[in-house]
Amino acid sequence: MIKIKILFALLCIGLLNTSCYQKESNIETSEITFESLTCNAKINPTAIESKQPIFSWIVAVEGNNKSQSAYQILVASSLEKLNNNQGDLWNSGKTEEAKSTYVKYKGTKLNAVTSYYWKVKIWDEKKQESDWSEIQSFQTGLIDEANWGDSKWISLNKDTRTSEHSFREYKTGPMKAPIMVNGQAASYFRNVINTEKEIENAQAYICGLGYYELYLNGAKVGDHVLDPAPSNYDKQAYYVNYDISEQLKLGKNAFGIILGNGFYAQDISWKRDPESDKDMSYGPPTVRFLIKVTYKDGSKKDFYTDENWKESTGPIVFNNIYGGDTYDARYEINGWNTLNYNDEKWGNAKVVTPKLKKISAQQIPAIKKLKEFEPQNVFKAPNGDWIVDFGQNIAGWVKINVKEKEGQLIEITTTESLLRNSKDVFQGSTGGGANGMAQIYKYICKGNDLESWEPKFSYHGFRYAKIKGVSTKPDSKMIKAVLVATDIQEKGSFSSSEPLFNKMHSISKWTIVDNVHGIPEDCPHREKCGWLGDAHAFCEYALYNYDMYDFYKKYMEDIRTQMRPTKGHNNPEIKFQVPTMIAPGKRTSSYAKLDWGVATMYLPWYNYLHYGDDAIVKDYYKEMKGLTNFYLSFKDENGIIQDGMGDWCPPRWDRRKNPGAMECDPIISANAYFYDILGVMEGFAKINKDAAFEAEMKKEKEQLKAAFNKNFLVAMPKTNLKWYGSQTATVQALQFGMVPELEIEQVVDGLVYDITEIKGWHHSTGIHGNRYIYTVLTKYGKADLAYQILTTPDFPSQTYVMNNGFTTWPERQFEWETMEGPTNSLNHPMHSGFAAYFYESLGGIKSSKDNVGYKVFTVNPEFPKKVTSTSVTVPTPYGDIKNAWSLKENVLSMDIKVPFNTKAKVVLTQNEIESLTINGEPYLDNQEKYNLEVVENTNVILGSGNYIIKYKKF
Numbered sequence: 001m002i003k004i005k006i007l008f009a010l011l012c013i014g015l016l017n018t019s020c021y022q023k024e025s026n027i028e029t030s031e032i033t034f035e036s037l038t039c040n041a042k043i044n045p046t047a048i049e050s051k052q053p054i055f056s057w058i059v060a061v062e063g064n065n066k067s068q069s070a071y072q073i074l075v076a077s078s079l080e081k082l083n084n085n086q087g088d089l090w091n092s093g094k095t096e097e098a099k100s101t102y103v104k105y106k107g108t109k110l111n112a113v114t115s116y117y118w119k120v121k122i123w124d125e126k127k128q129e130s131d132w133s134e135i136q137s138f139q140t141g142l143i144d145e146a147n148w149g150d151s152k153w154i155s156l157n158k159d160t161r162t163s164e165h166s167f168r169e170y171k172t173g174p175m176k177a178p179i180m181v182n183g184q185a186a187s188y189f190r191n192v193i194n195t196e197k198e199i200e201n202a203q204a205y206i207c208g209l210g211y212y213e214l215y216l217n218g219a220k221v222g223d224h225v226l227d228p229a230p231s232n233y234d235k236q237a238y239y240v241n242y243d244i245s246e247q248l249k250l251g252k253n254a255f256g257i258i259l260g261n262g263f264y265a266q267d268i269s270w271k272r273d274p275e276s277d278k279d280m281s282y283g284p285p286t287v288r289f290l291i292k293v294t295y296k297d298g299s300k301k302d303f304y305t306d307e308n309w310k311e312s313t314g315p316i317v318f319n320n321i322y323g324g325d326t327y328d329a330r331y332e333i334n335g336w337n338t339l340n341y342n343d344e345k346w347g348n349a350k351v352v353t354p355k356l357k358k359i360s361a362q363q364i365p366a367i368k369k370l371k372e373f374e375p376q377n378v379f380k381a382p383n384g385d386w387i388v389d390f391g392q393n394i395a396g397w398v399k400i401n402v403k404e405k406e407g408q409l410i411e412i413t414t415t416e417s418l419l420r421n422s423k424d425v426f427q428g429s430t431g432g433g434a435n436g437m438a439q440i441y442k443y444i445c446k447g448n449d450l451e452s453w454e455p456k457f458s459y460h461g462f463r464y465a466k467i468k469g470v471s472t473k474p475d476s477k478m479i480k481a482v483l484v485a486t487d488i489q490e491k492g493s494f495s496s497s498e499p500l501f502n503k504m505h506s507i508s509k510w511t512i513v514d515n516v517h518g519i520p521e522d523c524p525h526r527e528k529c530g531w532l533g534d535a536h537a538f539c540e541y542a543l544y545n546y547d548m549y550d551f552y553k554k555y556m557e558d559i560r561t562q563m564r565p566t567k568g569h570n571n572p573e574i575k576f577q578v579p580t581m582i583a584p585g586k587r588t589s590s591y592a593k594l595d596w597g598v599a600t601m602y603l604p605w606y607n608y609l610h611y612g613d614d615a616i617v618k619d620y621y622k623e624m625k626g627l628t629n630f631y632l633s634f635k636d637e638n639g640i641i642q643d644g645m646g647d648w649c650p651p652r653w654d655r656r657k658n659p660g661a662m663e664c665d666p667i668i669s670a671n672a673y674f675y676d677i678l679g680v681m682e683g684f685a686k687i688n689k690d691a692a693f694e695a696e697m698k699k700e701k702e703q704l705k706a707a708f709n710k711n712f713l714v715a716m717p718k719t720n721l722k723w724y725g726s727q728t729a730t731v732q733a734l735q736f737g738m739v740p741e742l743e744i745e746q747v748v749d750g751l752v753y754d755i756t757e758i759k760g761w762h763h764s765t766g767i768h769g770n771r772y773i774y775t776v777l778t779k780y781g782k783a784d785l786a787y788q789i790l791t792t793p794d795f796p797s798q799t800y801v802m803n804n805g806f807t808t809w810p811e812r813q814f815e816w817e818t819m820e821g822p823t824n825s826l827n828h829p830m831h832s833g834f835a836a837y838f839y840e841s842l843g844g845i846k847s848s849k850d851n852v853g854y855k856v857f858t859v860n861p862e863f864p865k866k867v868t869s870t871s872v873t874v875p876t877p878y879g880d881i882k883n884a885w886s887l888k889e890n891v892l893s894m895d896i897k898v899p900f901n902t903k904a905k906v907v908l909t910q911n912e913i914e915s916l917t918i919n920g921e922p923y924l925d926n927q928e929k930y931n932l933e934v935v936e937n938t939n940v941i942l943g944s945g946n947y948i949i950k951y952k953k954f
Contacts, residue, residue, distance in 0.1 A: 076116070168180070172434070183261060214242070311347050312343075367484060369483070397481075409444050411467075420821060434527070489547045495870070541835045576626050594645070625690075650663065716750050722747050
């Protein structure tokens with residue numbers, strides 16, 4: 001309903017703009033259409049808190065070689081002023097710039113909790129002027145603590161749970177016997193407010209320390225679940241803004257809040273000593289809520305949480321982010337969030353002061369219920385319980401509709417897999433051995449006709465559900481699975497003539513979607529942790545597919561607030577700010593080893609490379625610089641950094657049972673990463689005008705390259721070939737440009753020799769090497785070998801994994817047919833990183849490092865003989881890049897879309913350029929027509945537009 005109202009409001013703005021705008025008839029205009037206009041990378045955002053919002057626009061223009069030469073932006077305090085072309089807050093004037101992304105606001109200071117309006121017009125490369133765009137809006141948030149006014153943090157005063165089902169068993173691997181735990185209670189709060197006049201506008205702001213759900217007059221507000229996103233709550237928490245102008249009515253209104261533990265108040269799992277008071281909790285769950293009402297007469301009033309709110313416990317008698325929810329329907333409070341409910345028996349909420357430094361508006365997309373799955377197969381387990389197979393490994397929960405007697409316990413255990421004999425569920429990855437709690441949902445019936453329920457404060461990773469306590473066979477009317485994840489928008493696409501690649505792409509996407517819940521997780525069940533190494537392993541592939549602009553900015557804040565003072569290695573008298581292996585949260589592991597900690601630099605680099613906005617580089621430069629210096633403190637007398645975690649999860653590797661399967665020395669792979677990071681930091685220093693550090697990074701990079709080759713480049717026994725001792729190290733050296741020019745051929749051949757002759761046409765890489773191996777082989781003319789490794793049905797290929805029935809990538813590369821059931825996680829996105837190969841090699845699209853954000857991008861599809869066509873869409877701040885190519889009779893045909901205000905560099909050989917045709921005409925005849933440039937002897941630069949390019953492949 002809210003979405004419909006927002007769309008209606010925007011439509012009204014557009015109509016108002018159309019009716020009021022007076023076109024200046026003496027100005028020649030071109031056919032320029034604004035396809036998308038964003039403020040802070042969002043369409044008409046609410047609750048932004050930046051002092052200088054940034055504006056971007058995507059433009060469509062007929063023809064080729066079109067670009068922007070100037071723009072003008074107007075920002076106004078009212079629709080009326082903007083429709084009269086009065087930018088009372090900012091009029092940029094005609095600005096002679098080609099910049100159409102992330103243009104900073106430079107007007108009057110913006111106020112909190114205020115709506116503003118803006119529009120833009122541009123001039124093209126021929127100085128022809130566009131019409132004004134449709135009017136857009138943005139709304140500022142609370143911005144600072146003072147604007148929360150008299151609102152207070154409230155918490156449950158008394159835990160009054162009496163249900164016998166409010167306890168669960170807790171047992172980790174080392175424990176001899178389980179103990180009973182109940183965690184902190186879910187809280188129910190309510191209050192009635194009275195609006196005295198006709199309402200013009202009403203904005204609600206809520207921050208839950210713990211997950212919350214908000215209700216107004218009995219109806220849930222918004223479609224978010226598991227809100228807000230997790231963070232280091234004592235340093236940074238997030239509030240969410242809702243426009244409730246249409247829902248809030250004149251007179252009395254009842255508000256209700258249910259508050260669960262989430263990660264904030266999770267005080268059970270991951271306790272090292274189950275009897276200890278020390279836990280993973282930041283404190284009891286607490287919430288702060290504020291409503292700012294503007295009446296039609298211009299007066300304003302605030303309503304808020306305080307000691308006058310009423311509190312109670314209710315039917316959610318247990319909730320834990322790892323274990324699940326228990327709902328005892330016999331304790332339901334009918335009408336508790338409506339006006340007519342009698343709350344005299346409720347207590348008054350407790351006012352508390354949580355340890356918290358900062359509250360900011362949540363800018364990333366919310367977690368939502370994204371899709372439902374019906375049972376694909378239902379069968380009985382040996383013990384008589386029912387097992388439901390939903391056909392896809394997801395993250396989320398189950399929803400049920402049941403009719404059973406009062407007090408009947410329905411217990412639903414969710415798992416990722418079955419036993420090898422497929423007769424029962426296997427809890428190898430979800431049984432709670434690590435965190436102490438198995439994935440179980442419990443529902444106790446009230447016994448009144450059909451009862452419907454779904455959890456609120458936990459999510460699980462699963463494909464199967466084992467159901468105990470129902471009297472009939474489950475079907476789609478009784479049970480469904482619900483995909484629950486951060487609603488990142490899918491913008492990119494890939495398909496090819498190779499069905500196996502298409503399936504790998506699908507599985508890679510599923511493995512990412514299942515693991516975004518406000519942070520990039522390692523898995524959605526056992527840990528739910530933001531391991532830094534995992535985050536950078538799949539980042540590039542995620543950016544090709546999804547809108548991750550705000551997501552990685554938020555995660556960088558998680559990394560920053562996770563940092564703690566750590567002594568340098570060679571200079572322990574100096575303390576550096578260093579993140580832990582995991583961010584955010586209380587479960588931290590050790591300091592971030594080099595190959596995990598480089599996520600602190602890689603995430604801003606990939607974000608900058610993909611989007612072209614240097615804000616993330618500037619905002620986190622101090623932290624990145626300090627961390628780089630910390631790792632430099634590990635340099636030994638040979639110039640090698642003595643720190644690293646290793647090439648995680650290569651084939652057959654088990655750190656306890658088979659540690660030797662990690663063939664790449666952790667120090668070598670970590671130093672390869674660090675060489676690349678030194679180059680990244682050299683560029684970041686330049687952006688930040690830090691000439692001294694830029695020079696230092698250049699020097700360190702040169703020294704590390706020399707040391708790396710001196711120490712690790714070795715001859716392969718009984719050959720005249722060279723490599724770096726493992727597939728991973730060799731792949732990294734080639735990827736990062738560390739191999740001496742004269743040694744490249746020998747090193748490539750050495751890599752090929754190990755793959756084919758030593759490993760039997762297989763990879764032996766973990767997450768570090770597997771990210772690049774297919775791209776590197778393809779780059780150096782071994783595309784067919786990359787294809788062979790990926791598609792062979794034998795262990796440990798990606799095809800082998802798919803042939804074993806997995807619908808997401810498992811954490812380990814094991815020979816599954818030899819095991820009782822798959823151990824470890826079966827849903828780990830760090831293994832999706834390799835699929836960037838589909839875009840950068842097969843699709844051939846890469847952003848330029850000198851003209852980031854795809855302002856200039858390369859088009860260079862490289863592919864094996866067995867792939868005869870590929871189509872990719874790559875989202876960019878300028879619009880979608882599209883490249884659909886096919887190969888027939890040795891002629892490559894590419895259908896390319898180059899967005900307005902960008903350029904494409906088509907990479908060609910001398911023979912290819914001689915046979916090149918563009919839109920059906922020989923290249924030489926098109927040079928003047930399309931204003932073509934040739935760079936680096938044979939590479940053709942195309943301006944914006946649509947092109948059919950053909951040439952013979954040699």
